[in-house]
Amino acid sequence: MDDSSEALADSTSAASLARSVARSAEIERQLETDPGQFRMLTGDRPTGHLHLGHYFGSLRNRVALQDKGVDTFVLIADYQVITDRDGVDHMQERVLSLLTDYLAVGLDPARTTIFAHSQVPALNQLMLPFLSLVTDSELRRNPTVKAEQEATGGRPMSGLMLTYPVHQAADILFCKANVVPVGKDQLPHLEQTRVVARRFDERYGRAGDRSAPVFPAPDALLSEVPNLLGTDGTKMSKSRGNTIELRMSADETAKVLKKAVTDSDRHITFDPDTRPGVSNLLQIAGLTTGRDPRAIAEEIGDGGSGTLKKLVTEAVNEHLAPIRARRAELEADPAQLRRVLADGNARANEVADATLDEVREAMQMVYA
The missing domain is CATH 3.40.50.620 (HUPs)
Structure with missing residues (x-):
């Protein structure tokens, strides 16, 4: 050899x-x-x-x-x-x-x-x-x-x-x-x-x-x-249809995130090992806002998955808004x-x- x-x-x-x-x-x-x-x-x-x-x-x-x-x-x-x-x-x-x-x-x-x-x-x-x-x-x-x-x-x-x-x-x-x-x-x-x-x-x-x-x-x-999971809790993949695409509208993003897998515990914590779905959403929120996912979890507290999904949806849509606006301009030509x-x-x-x-x-x- x-x-x-x-x-x-x-x-x-x-x-x-x-x-x-x-x-x-x-x-x-x-x-x-x-x-x-x-x-x-x-x-x-x-x-x-x-x-x-x-x-x-x-x-x-x-x-x-x-x-x-x-x-x-x-x-x-x-x-x-x-x-x-x-x-x-x-x-x-x-x-x-x-x-x-x-x-x-x-x-x-x-x-x-x-x-x-x-x-x-x-x-x-x-x-x-x-x-x-x-x-x-x-x-x-x-x-x-x-x-x-x-x-x-x-x-x-x-x-x-x-x-x-x-x-x-x-x-x-x-x-x-x-x-x-x-x-x-x-x-x-x-x-x-x-x-x-x-x-x-x-x-x-x-x-x-x-x-x-x-x-x-x-x-x-x-x-x-970052190890981001798909909205179904499995590996994020184009072929699995569990992604938030950059080209999606704000409404489409909201619909996808509304169906994201979480769990039954109303108290929100960041624990990737035991709460992968909840932690994945917190990580997305952290990446799009530049904040610590643990701080976001503490802020939500007993707000439950509904509050978490609402926060993530707003954070993602705000972060991607200028990209989507630019994308629309490009698609027009x-x-x-x-x-x-x-x-x-x-x-x-x-x-x-x-x-x-x-x-x-x-x-x-x-x-x-």
């Missing part, structure tokens, strides 16, 4: 996690003094509409990094939709909805490159040399691939799903992103990208110069993602949305073409 294989196998160890945490903390400090040294890549699959979990889990942080001065790339991963699905129903509508949410929360196309997988051929062409750098067994050990294999119920896994970790590596490396916001559970995914980057440079280098790598090994920017995406695609293509040229040169595949 080579060093890269050992790193990949070790990516979930306590020592590896400690190193990632320490490096992430170092990056956080550097972001305050020299954000321009970083290029970030992140994104979403257009499989449904974005919701509060996405907003508090990643969207706000993307905007904050953009505003600090980080060179930001945001991917609309349309090709990844077909890794585990048989069709592309409503793809156009979902891609534009995703873009609308991005702009509504504050991503600025003048400072952030927003693009779609399928529109950047050179990015996807990197898959070919990258696939030669990984083994079948390494791909099957990837957590996402393993989870998909276990969830298929005997259905054959697609080749695209099996090679998903390499596609993800191409997403990150095509623009030479050196920082990727992830949760701790996603570190094995990023380590696969780091392995691909190292192996490419070990095998090919830059025109034979191994001291000048083609690709940086990207680091994780770890963030504490779909031609402008398409122009924004076209501009982002053009920028991503420039970057991807330049990277592919470097790859071809390193691989001695320039013939004219």
